[in-house]
Amino acid sequence: MKFRDKVLFANLILLSICLGFAGYLMMYRNFTLAWQSQLESGIASNNMVQYMVEYELLSRMNNSEGLPEQYLSDIGAKVAGSIHSDGMEFAIRYGEKLVYTTKKELDTVPEKLFQNLEAGGKNYQQKKVGKRHYIYVTSCSKVNGRQLHIISRNDAGAVYTLMKQQTAYYRLLSIGMLAATAVFLYILCRYLTRPLEELNRVSEQIADGDYATKAAVNTSDEIGELAEKFNRMSDAVAGHMKALENMVHQREQFVADFTHEMKTPMTAIIGYADTMRSMELPRQNEIMALNYIFSEGQRLETMSKKLFQLIYLNQHEIEKKPIHITNLVCETGQLLAPFLMEKKIELETDMKDAVIEADKELLVTALYNILDNAKKASGENAKIKITGRTDGEEYRLTVTDYGTGMDKEDIAHICDEFYMADKSRSRGEGGAGLGMSLVSLIIKRHGAKLLVESEKGQGTSVHLLFREKG
Template sequence: MKFRYKVLITNLILLSVSLGLVGYLMIHKNFELAKETQISNAVIQNNLVQSSVEYEVLQALNREESVKGALPDIGAQVSSGMRAENVTFFIYYGDKLVYNETEENANLKKVWEAQQEDGNKNYAIFEEDGHYYIYVTAASKVGDENLCMISRSDVSDAYALRDREIRYFRLILFICLMIESLLIYVISRYLTRPLEQLNRVAEEITDGSYETRITVKSQDEVGLLAENFNRMAEAVSEKIGELQGMVRKRDQFVADFTHEIKTPMTSIIGYADTMRSMELPREEQLLALSYIFSEGRRLERMSVKLFDLIYLREHEMEKEAVQAENVSSEVLKVVTPSFAAKGLVLKENIEPAVLYGNKELLVTALVNLLDNARKASKEHGVIEFSGKRIQEEENPFYYELSVKDYGIGMTKEETERICDEFYMADKSRARQEGGAGIGMSLVALILEHHQAELIVESEPKKGTKMRICFRKEQN
């Protein structure tokens, strides 16, 4: 059952019970008031009858007449003097009905018997032929005999009024419920429209439309729910985007890794098969062995870097306070031989500073950046390696390490992909230099562990500058 129908039925039940209770109390109160008025009038009429009969009986006794014989005439005389309509009365003398305006019935007999037992003024209401009558009794003593006077009044007006009010109330209740049903349905449909929209959007998101959102118009709980749902959908969309990106990267990683392994393995297998299947001169054997050795070393370097990459993704590293100049000296020890072999000039200018991080990983990252600069530079070129404090207070960074070369440079598209696994801007040159396309991925992961930022500035044929910026809150 839809929520709006639950609201409709619940409100109708509550309204019916409330109006029914109020109507019952009002009708019952009006009926009791009307009935009490009728009873009061009937008692007054009975008192008048009693007074008149007792007076006439007293007169008969004074005249020394027989009371029993005089009572029928007394009853007729009193009845003729009564002006009230729908009122009749009866007179019992002893156990005999001596005056009656209508035939004696069972109700009259019950009232008389009850009066004989109680002796006080009583009344009772009975239904007779669709009408309601009140019997009021009064008793007196005449000598040794009981004189009982019973008046009978029609009180059907009170009951008729009650029945009319019940019918009228039922009609009013029915009309009110119909109007209320229409109003509640319209209001509940308006109020539940955002929930229907929420359900529709949820179904669309389930079907794969992750960009669908709810238009929030209200500021109530439903509007808050819609806002939270939009935030949840946004988070889910972002998470799915991340997962899809991870899947694409994984597939690309597998494809690139397979390709990078296939190339050296093909060379190794080819040269090994040549040496196995035929006799080669000594010089050609040495050349083939040299190719096998270099490709094997490249595979070894690739496996080491891949291991480092996987390890860093799965483990937290230990950090400590390290001196920037100590990191620089370790880096220079590693890169100086390869720079000298190519005739490159390395200009170093490192300002003293204390960095919070892992010394070995920082050395690895800087060695990779300098090695890339070496590969991109021509022989006898110049590479600048510098470190400086950042003095501006509004700047979020504390210290900057940079590597600048004047080599071949990169396009904007290449700089955006430089940290992807196995991506190489110039694959042939990178392979000639023994590269595997993993170094910059490793650098990015190391800097991520240090909450540092890598900024790449490059222009084709003019060179590249890579800046590592350390944040103040981390140092």
């Protein structure tokens, strides 16, 4: 059963209970008032008959016309002829004897009407005779030491007839109200649950993999807030799925690139080794083959070291200590000095010292890779410049070369694993395509920023932005 149907039936059941209870109270009150009115009418009729009988009886007794039992029957007949009350009947009982009655049924009056009844008092009782309802009223007087009872009976059928009519009318009215309310509630529930149906539709689409779908709910109530959070959740799921897809793609690309990068030197090593094993080579060719095997082996070693560092950085926290930037640059320059001298490259520094929180060994590795890339991009007798300045709340360390440079596409992928802007030059220099990936990860783990500016044929500037230690 749908939620809106549950709400509809719950409201109809509640309304039915309320209408039934209210109807019962209203009917009970109306019946009580009608019954009280009918009882008062019966008592008034009994009082009137009692007054007329006692008046006639006193008149005759004053005229000494005999004993009361001798003329009570005549008095009853005279009173019956003088009153015109629809549905009212009466009887006269003197002592234990019924001396007059307008209806034979009054011969069997309930004895309860006479119990504990003293002179001047009245008793009344409702009784059903056949299919009709009556109100019996009995009054008592003392005449010659004996009790004179006036028993009157009024038809109370009008009260029950009115009750039946009101019940039937209220039943029809309740059915009409329930029907009208059911239609109204159905329309209202459909309107109120439409946003929930929209959320259900969207959730099914998301479950089927459509993470871009959105719930079109524009209400300002709790359901609207739920829809807004649902859309935000959908965006978050879509973002996570996109990130997961990118990660899977990057891993697949990484494996493919790594396999490719491993294949090239391994093929060369195996080829040269097989040639040297299977035939005699001139000494000059043998030395050339051994040099090639050695250089390719070095490239494999470099690749394995950088891969290990990448894996280590991804799985371990780094320990930061205060270090001086000038000491960092000086130490890195000394490590690279022999290789710069081979190409007669000048390393120029223009530094303002600063202290930062960092892992010195990792930053040496990062700066070494940046300088190594600058060396590879530069020709002989070139110059590489390192500058360091405070820039607001940050310290900017910049490495600038005036070599081959890169275009915008190369800059966008410079930090991807195994990406090389100039593959032939990089491999010739022993590059593995992992240097800038490692640099990017090291800088990121230090909470610093890496910016690359380059222009084809003009050179490249790599900016490292650190937060100074306060």
